[in-house]
Amino acid sequence: MLEFLVCPLSKKPLRYEASTNELINEELGIAYAIIDGIPNMIPQAARTTHQNKKQEEMEQH
Amino acid sequence: MAAPRTCGLWSYCGRGLSRAKRNCGLPGLRSSWPWGPLGARLLSQEKRATETHFGFETVSEEEKGGKVYQVFESVAKKYDVMNDMMSLGIHRVWKDLLLRKMHPLPGTQLLDVAGGTGDIAFRFLNYVQAQHQGKQKKQLRAQQNLSWEEIAKKYQNEEDSLGGSLVMVCDINREMLKVGKQKAFDRGYKAGLAWVLGDAEELPFDDDKFDVYTIAFGIRNVTHIDRALQEAHRVLKPGGRFLCLEFSQVNNPLISSFQVIPVLGEVVAGDWKSYQYLVESIRKFPSQEAFKEMIEDAGFQKVTYESLTSGIVAIHSGFKL
Numbered sequence: 001m002l003e004f005l006v007c008p009l010s011k012k013p014l015r016y017e018a019s020t021n022e023l024i025n026e027e028l029g030i031a032y033a034i035i036d037g038i039p040n041m042i043p044q045a046a047r048t049t050h051q052n053k054k055q056e057e058m059e060q061h
Numbered sequence: 062m063a064a065p066r067t068c069g070l071w072s073y074c075g076r077g078l079s080r081a082k083r084n085c086g087l088p089g090l091r092s093s094w095p096w097g098p099l100g101a102r103l104l105s106q107e108k109r110a111t112e113t114h115f116g117f118e119t120v121s122e123e124e125k126g127g128k129v130y131q132v133f134e135s136v137a138k139k140y141d142v143m144n145d146m147m148s149l150g151i152h153r154v155w156k157d158l159l160l161r162k163m164h165p166l167p168g169t170q171l172l173d174v175a176g177g178t179g180d181i182a183f184r185f186l187n188y189v190q191a192q193h194q195g196k197q198k199k200q201l202r203a204q205q206n207l208s209w210e211e212i213a214k215k216y217q218n219e220e221d222s223l224g225g226s227l228v229m230v231c232d233i234n235r236e237m238l239k240v241g242k243q244k245a246f247d248r249g250y251k252a253g254l255a256w257v258l259g260d261a262e263e264l265p266f267d268d269d270k271f272d273v274y275t276i277a278f279g280i281r282n283v284t285h286i287d288r289a290l291q292e293a294h295r296v297l298k299p300g301g302r303f304l305c306l307e308f309s310q311v312n313n314p315l316i317s318s319f320q321v322i323p324v325l326g327e328v329v330a331g332d333w334k335s336y337q338y339l340v341e342s343i344r345k346f347p348s349q350e351a352f353k354e355m356i357e358d359a360g361f362q363k364v365t366y367e368s369l370t371s372g373i374v375a376i377h378s379g380f381k382l
Contacts, residue, residue: 004229004255004270006266008259039257041257041258041260041265042258
């Protein structure tokens with residue numbers, strides 16, 4: 001059923017991250033959590049991922 | 062009409078809800094004062110664009126969402142019981158009628174928005190399962206002379222009893238979804254059912270995805286109804302159907318739920334305020350004709366409505382063509 005879901009803000013597909021049980025929007029750098037088997041697709045509840053910071057670090061090196 | 066007592070109760074219990082009270086107007090009287098809300102608007106010109114109603118109260122749009130969330134959070138566990146009490150069980154008939162109108166065939170993809178406790182979803186699953194079984198029986202009767210290969214195949218395949226049907230239940234309130242999920246578990250609904258925490262104004266689905274979109278007794282709680290309607294239009298497939306079951310303007314002036322429902326709310330659920338909100342939100346919802354126009358504005362065509370039970374509720378239907 002997770003294939004149905006897209007990011008509510010950008011309507012783009014999401015990547016499922018099994019380790020954190022989240023649906024991640026790479027582009028915007030936000031992650032939607034799945035709690036008790038129910039994905040939380042409320043934009044305000046999503047957390048920003050640290051991927052942007054990681055990219056900056058890699059560029060500096 | 063127990064007027065002074067109501068006013069006292071209102072200002073006592075409504076302390077949490079009420080903000081700047083312009084006058085201790087009785088809720089009943091305020092509804093017949095056409096210039097009441099206008100007066101409020103004149104006072105705060107700047108906020109005019111972002112104010113909306115929370116029942117009879119004027120709140121900013123950011124607040125309405127939060128307040129509605131709190132209402133449903135507190136009623137979630139007693140939601141079904143209260144529905145039975147307030148409508149004397151008739152809400153089941155209304156929902157059955159909604160399904161009959163929908164007449165989904167196996168293979169239908171349904172999106173049920175604000176469907177937290179699963180009433181529409183379960184009915185949908187029952188309906189398509191019955192349809193599918195009916196089809197299979199007809200097939201059996203027609204195919205009395207099967208070859209051994211075909212018979213063997215039937216035993217091998219784990220046939221999908223729903224024929225590919227799927228219902229996605231989307232609700233903004235976690236408590237309501239939890240109640241729904243528990244009900245599904247208790248009643249043995251597993252296949253073809255998914256639960257999502259989502260906002261009706263910003264659905265987490267791609268365009269042209271669903272055959273049917275339903276919202277039963279949910280749309281009056283949405284802050285921006287027009288946005289919810291636009292999202293509904295977006296996620297439906299071309300040819301898809303929008304169905305809305307909602308409280309409406311009553312034809313019969315003798316019916317007045319206004320005083321009874323909050324009292325019932327206090328007695329059964331111990332929650333007077335939430336049911337006061339319910340009654341007021343019903344009063345504030347546009348008439349059948351006005352809502353029809355809103356649906357047309359969102360791009361739907363062949364929009365019709367059917368009033369049930371003297372207009373207590375109405376089913377609006379529109380198509381994305």
